[in-house]
Amino acid sequence: MQALRKIMVANELSPIMDIPNNMRKVQVEVIVLPISENVTKPKTNINLIKKLKGSLNQYANVNLRELEKSYR
Numbered sequence: 117m118q119a120l121r122k123i124m125v126a127n128e129l130s131p132i133m134d135i136p137n138n139m140r141k142v143q144v145e146v147i148v149l150p151i152s153e154n155v156t157k158p159k160t161n162i163n164l165i166k167k168l169k170g171s172l173n174q175y176a177n178v179n180l181r182e183l184e185k186s187y188r
Contacts, residue, residue, distance in 0.1 A: 117149065117150065118150070119147055119148065119149050120146075120147070120148040121145065121146070121147050121148075122145070122146045123143055123144070123145050123146075124143070124144060124146060125140075125141060125142070125143055125144070126139045126140055126141070126142050126143070126144045127140045127141060129144070129146070
């Protein structure tokens, strides 16, 4: 199996992942390994998504609902 290895400053990774503030200026080692053929992505649990839909509605600001529609 081939791997890629690179030493870099953690802040350079910020476009692709969240970096904690205390690590932004730290040197890190990045190792890229291919995923084996038999590994599958986790399936999305549609029932869980349906169950959670609207669960934060109690915290919604009703004055901003019209504004939110313009972003959809």
